[in-house]
Amino acid sequence: MTLPSNTQLAVSNEFLNDIPALRKRLQEEGYLFFKGILDVHELTGIRTDMLVLASEYGYVKSGVPLEDGIYSGKPFPTSGKFETSPLYRRILDLPRFNAFGGNAVLSLLLSGLLDSEIQEHRRRIGRITFPGSLKNTTPPHQDYFYIKGTPDTYTCWIPAGDCPEELGGLAVMPGTNHLGMLVHEPMQGTGGHGVTHERCKQLGKPWLTADFKAGDLLLFHGHTLHKALDNRTEDRLRVSLEYRFQRKTDVIDPGSMQIHMNGAFEQ
Numbered sequence: 001m002t003l004p005s006n007t008q009l010a011v012s013n014e015f016l017n018d019i020p021a022l023r024k025r026l027q028e029e030g031y032l033f034f035k036g037i038l039d040v041h042e043l044t045g046i047r048t049d050m051l052v053l054a055s056e057y058g059y060v061k062s063g064v065p066l067e068d069g070i071y072s073g074k075p076f077p078t079s080g081k082f083e084t085s086p087l088y089r090r091i092l093d094l095p096r097f098n099a100f101g102g103n104a105v106l107s108l109l110l111s112g113l114l115d116s117e118i119q120e121h122r123r124r125i126g127r128i129t130f131p132g133s134l135k136n137t138t139p140p141h142q143d144y145f146y147i148k149g150t151p152d153t154y155t156c157w158i159p160a161g162d163c164p165e166e167l168g169g170l171a172v173m174p175g176t177n178h179l180g181m182l183v184h185e186p187m188q189g190t191g192g193h194g195v196t197h198e199r200c201k202q203l204g205k206p207w208l209t210a211d212f213k214a215g216d217l218l219l220f221h222g223h224t225l226h227k228a229l230d231n232r233t234e235d236r237l238r239v240s241l242e243y244r245f246q247r248k249t250d251v252i253d254p255g256s257m258q259i260h261m262n263g264a265f266e267q
Ligand SMILES: O=C(O)CCC(=O)C(=O)O
Pocket: 127, 137, 138, 143, 155, 156, 157, 170, 190, 226, 227, 228, 240, 242
């Protein structure tokens, strides 16, 4: 059967009052997707904080509303890697961005799913993805490759603003949480390693994604294969957040207790 290259994530809102059903789906599919369960007002605040900083560095077009996140076209000055930039370093210190890691919806959901006291990782990520920087698109990977500690770590990927497919959301491959660790090879894109596109095709499963809206939450297991989609817009910045959770009693990698890219920033 030929599957379309991207099909839609299954929405799990109908099970929000049924934790056993959510656990079952998460165990089977490796992900859960919820529409509109996070506070858009709080997310808009974080988006604004990030765009204010980006605009200080000249990356946001002036003369149009900041919250539209329109790229100025100013090229990245250094290696082109957002994650080692001074701008990113400053994003990681933003109070509202960090406080969202303790968000009540996330905490209640994750502690219910894991049936445990939870530990949120300090290694939070607030990402801005530039239009046209396709060589930086995050390639297919499993988070355990980078996060280590326990594979039972769950990533919450959250668009800070509407993120239609052309702005480059996130796609997951369902059921890949059952495959254990796949071979990761050096690859172009954020992170620098991934599972080759050829290998992904061989797995014979579809990539699932959505036209994300602010307030949506995509949550997945450390073994679930996922990738970013290209930001194919002409001039729009994609703003997204990542928070990670695990059981308090599970092994944790020391890097998860530090800020992302600790010490690896360019001046
Ligand atoms: O948003 C991205 O580009 C990558 C996100 C990702 O890989 C993750 O949340 O684990």
